[in-house]
Amino acid sequence: MDGATGRYTCDELVERSGADAGFVDRLLELGVLAPAEDGTFGPGDVQRVRLVEACDRAGLRAEAIAEAIGAGRLHLGFMDSPQYRWSELRTETFGELADRLGIPFEVIRQSGAVLVNRHLTPEDRTREDDEAIFTIIGLVATMADLDALVRIGRVYVDGLRRVAEAESELFQTYIIGGLMQAGTTYGEALAQSAAMGAQMTPLMEQMVLTLYRRQQERGWTEGIVEGIERALETSDSQAMSTRPPAFVFIDLAGYTALTEEQGDAAGARLAREMNAMVERIVADHAGTPVKWLGDGVMIRFQHAGQAVRATLAMVAAAPAIGLPAHAGVAAGPVVMQDGDYFGRAVNLASRIAGAATAGQTLVTGAVVELADDPGLRFREVGPLDLKGFADRVGVFEARAAG
Known part of the structure; x- marks a missing residue:
């Protein structure tokens, strides 16, 4: 019978499953497979052959599976359901x-x-x-x-x-x-x-x-807008200043010690609550989480001012979930590849986050210049020696005004 009708001969079943003909005969003898009255098989039988063959290779013998089916402890009829229509082999x-x-x-x-x-x-x-x-x-x-x-x-x-x-x-x-x-x-x-x-x-x-x-x-629109900005920058009629994105690294202080003391379940709870808090605040400030780092996260913002405001809010909210947080913010051109960001600004944000104490948000001088927000205050904490950077880096502590 033509396989295009959704019913297969035994030879077509062998062909579409990729199994050995002898193994299919073995499943028929064991009663794991049963043809319809007209002797044909359906797509669910293809998936059953694949599944039982994989089990058999792994040491879960087809005979044991057949015994469990015969005793009513296992049913493979569910593989006739439409969600199991995974693709079959072709010639x-x-x-x-x-x-x-x-x-x-x-x-x-x-x-x-x-x-x-x-x-x-x-x-x-x-x-x-x-x-x-x-x-x-x-x-x-x-x-x-x-x-x-x-x-x-x-x-x-x-x-x-x-x-x-x-x-x-x-x-x-x-x-x-x-x-x-x-x-x-x-x-x-x-x-x-x-x-x-x-x-x-x-x-x-x-x-x-x-x-x-x-x-x-979201991603494509942002890329298109940035492309338009680049086109306008090179236009004779209008020039636009480049606003590099800002990146935030924020971590919970004392997370490792707490996990060792209270166990993995407590650590997992803190991470979940951290993620929920970050997602809520970041969404309010037009940011995008780039990657989750267990007890921390890397976040991208289009504007430095939004990055600082969001970070201060997250650091302020962290103690309520069980631990204080520390964070770093940097801004500058980056390269995006494979859904991640690479460049000096990303590395700087990570390094100064590590240098921040519990409850502290540190930012670079570029962030101070780009923030342009009267609701923010910055206090210079001096140039720092950061791993991976030949020169000392000027760093500031960010706080909300008033």
Whole structure:
């Protein structure tokens, strides 16, 4: 029967799952797989073959799985749910795909190591969704070098891996775990959570796409505005002064000692409350968290004055969550790469944050000049020797006026 109808012959099941024909026969004999009345199989059977084969390779023998199914302790019927429609294997190889798309195989090989987590050869068979991945890679490869493609691919994969892991934790720990605490068996909880997942998965996928587009809008718009500013700076009719961004590093003072004394759970609670506090205050001052650092965070602001005001508010709010904070603010041109920022201003903000005492916010001279805010006061604390900087750096303590 034609696989395009959604029903597969046994040979097509073997082909689409990538499993050995003997292993599929073994699953049929064990009763893990059962064909329909017409002798065909469905997409869920492809996923079942893959799952049980992976378990079998890991030492969870197919015979033991079959025994658990027969005893009613395990059910794999949930894999017929629509959220388990992961892509299947095709007969086309990566070498053939490269030729058809007009892409050097080396582009597929190097980018594939990151994007599909495999060291590909021209003889390896593609999956149904590989064409979508490598078509765009081929287009971008004509305008960007391969190293840049690999780096941005790593950012995509790492970010989405964290999303997928968080989803798995939600289902395994809280949904399935909650059902089991209520008295259901693991197999029953798995089946019930699969029914819930069938409803939630399309919504979660749409949510991820929506959140991505929101961040895309923010990042792209900022880049476009900066491009317009550069164009106006070189215009004969109008010149604009450059306003470099400001960067903040803020950390909780005494976090390591508290964690050692009270345990990891207390440390995790503090980090969560720190994150919530930072997100609230940063949003009020048009800032963007760049990366979370356990007990601290790196934040970007377009304007130095907003950066200082937000940082003072965060340092003032920190004791209420359990520990004081210390922070550093620097401003200047930076290079953005792979969703992160690099440059002297970033390094300065990190170093002076480390030099600040509990409850203190230190800033560079550039921040003082750029802040232009009558509600702020700056007291010179003198040039400091900072690791990684040949010359001493002029540093000021920031405070709110009055």
